[in-house]
Amino acid sequence: MQPQVHSATAATKTALENIAKYNPTINAMITVLADQALARAAQLDALPVQARGPLHGMVINLKDNIDLAGCVTTAASVILKDNVAQHNAFISDRLLEAGAVIIGKSNLHEWVFGPTSQSKHFGPVKNPWDPSRIPGGSSGGSGASVAAEMCTVSIGSDTAGSIRIPSAFNGLAGLRPSVGRISCAGSVGVSPPFDVLGPLGKSVSDVARVFQVIAGYDPADPMSIDRPVPDALSTLNESVRGKRIGFMRRWYFDHISTELQAAIEHALGVYKSLGVEIVEVDLGDVDRAQEMLGFRLILADAFEKHREQLAQRPDDYGADIQMRLAIGGRLSGPDYAQAMRWVEAWRHRLSGLFTQVDAMLCPTTPILPPLRADLEFAQAIRAIPKFTCVYAAAGVPSLALPCGFSAEGLPLSMELAGPAFGEAAILQLGHAFQKVTTYHQQRPMLVS
Template sequence: MHATRQALDRIERLNPSINAMICTTRDEALDSAQGLDRAAAAGEWRGLLHGMTVSVKDNVDVAGVPTTAASGMLRNNVASTNAFVVDRLVRNGAVIVGKANLHEWVFGPTSQSLHFGPVRNPWNTAHIAGGSSGGSGASVAAGMCVASIGSDTAGSIRLPASFNGVAGLRPTVGRISSSGALPVSPPFDTLGPLARRVSDVARVFAAIAGHDPQDPISVDQPVPNFLSTLNESVAGMRIGLQRRWFFDDLDPDVAAAMEAAIAVFVSLGVEFVDVDLGDVENAQQMLTFSMIPADAMRLHAERIAEREADYGADVLMRMRLGEKVSGVQYAQSMRWMEGWRHRLRGVFQRVDAILSPTTPSTAPAAQGLDFAQAIRRIPRFSCAWPIAGIPSLAVPCGLSREGLPMSLELAGAWFKEPDLLRLGHAYQGVTEHHLRMAPVLHA
């Protein structure tokens, strides 16, 4: 009960300045926490997440609560049932504290919502929190919850994780059900957890992963009991490194943080292997300027025709890109994707993971931000892994001279989340970046 009250009190105190939460479920959370306390007093443990406070991105259904996707059109869209992942959370003892703010229609890297207001970065409220799961990242960084459920199509978990100084896992597509979540591009969408500690990300992932027969994208593959091996040594594991492109045009502080992170992994006994990923730089063009806009426009075409004025200009601009994608262009992107996945299969026969920066810079200032430029620069690296459908994990790796978080990213082969989580957990075991608290918590 104490942890839940503390989380709710933080939301009440800090949300006016951070705007990470669209709504809270205070009464339900307190009732749930009280029931969990009674169970614990009777010697009953309700699961992996017993008592853990969790926020849920507001494109994911929680029964009895509106699912708005930060769109004014959905203010009264009250969910009748829980999403698959929410049922899994509750069944494992999590306490849902509310719905997290996001970029309108789950479609942008800044979370500057027209209808519900922008999410602000807890490390510096003049800066953006990333998107589209900006409220998820900010709510964890601001101590409003221990973990959050976000969604990721081209970077929407990992970008906010990077900018808010928390860890975030984008799982293999199909590993976590998207039933009960509003989509952007179903072949690339996935839900996933964010938390300060990789060990908490791992616990949430273990609780919500699994097959859902109602979700056509869900994959029926057993989830191993990886929590028992989370603390095992990573000595002897191999990490691939491509300096070309991934290490080009980085902020100097990010570049220095990446070199320091590499040194930490070497000290843990990890071997680095040079890899050649070919034309990886084309991933962003194929994914975010071809397939995703086309899929998003398909989903929204009828609504845009009827209510165009109710869309934010930035979201509408991105969806309109989808109108210009021809069948030939979409097919070209598909062929590139197939070749990219084939290339990665060969790479992952040699390495356990690939290391890169999560973002090329720290969170930019909100004022004067050029959105067209932001959608190219912010997710520059994050698109490579979703187009392959593989998992990737963002882990905080330091603060810039301005006091803003920086992040590394580990990508692995299909369904190899346990390897990424073990590497991230080992890194956090000998570093303290994830223990630093955002200034808003000291105010």
């Protein structure tokens, strides 16, 4: 993996200019490290070319649930407003060692726990494609900051969809890696068996470059798995002819608009033109994934994590967070056990399917980003992660990427999922799609 030769200082200055221009409207950033980033860029530019890292000068921000030594990690909660990190997260060290410029911390849904990023304490994040709409969550600031060109890549986190939903709503590529592939040490999470960290960027190639740097075993993370990381960059540009993609119309097409259906059908046609075989499959009772993961396991784990603090400082939690935690507190042991048995069976079923196909393709979200004024309608909020829970429950990697635009000019998105630790294959398929389409090259009107 060869470093790119370009000016880190120029890239950093451009990102800071865009933050100054667009962040007052979008509110994507909680912390901006302007002086620190410029000094870092100058140091990188002084290095001889042969000493530069694989991410030389790439401007990256961290979702503000990830530690950067000397910087506050808030998780968008007033409770953590003075929580200065003493050490770098594993992922922060990896980025810095590879030559990245970390420009700051992005806004998010409070406690990494919601799909809208309408923060009670740090203000709502707005969507650069239409500021009257939400950017998705919980990594909403990550998605909005990349779309508004405040950075090249942002590192987000995903428990049930929090990387892929903001990617979908902001017209980006976003990778949820396999559980255990990228260390979560030094980050605030929700449910350890399902939490992951991963990159969001405009291009799959940028996402793949960052993935290659941050993936790897970390003994400090109990969920980390000691397994070799294949070179995803070496296969990125290889032909996908002969690959097999599975697809299920049932259930997915019951919940999406005709224009999203058309975009998905067009994407399947693109893959056919590249020599990929499309295989019709049926995933069985996959419609239960959101109930089992989103409404049981994650809620119960989150309640246990916050139980004591919630009792001591209830007013420091947003109303929506209190509501979700209260539901988690009412779940019984049998409820949790039943959900775990379903997840185990689903993972086993899916592992068998992935011996027949290289990847699965589906819509990322069933709806367009809702208007912020409509957020009191719980139906829309419940709909947002309906599809992303499916592969999160299985712990397998999945990649969201843009596949079209709605009549209103909002991004449409599809998701590619692969077998556990099969990130290289879905990155290859995603990159192949982007090589023959231009959806990822479009810019929001705000920054056009």
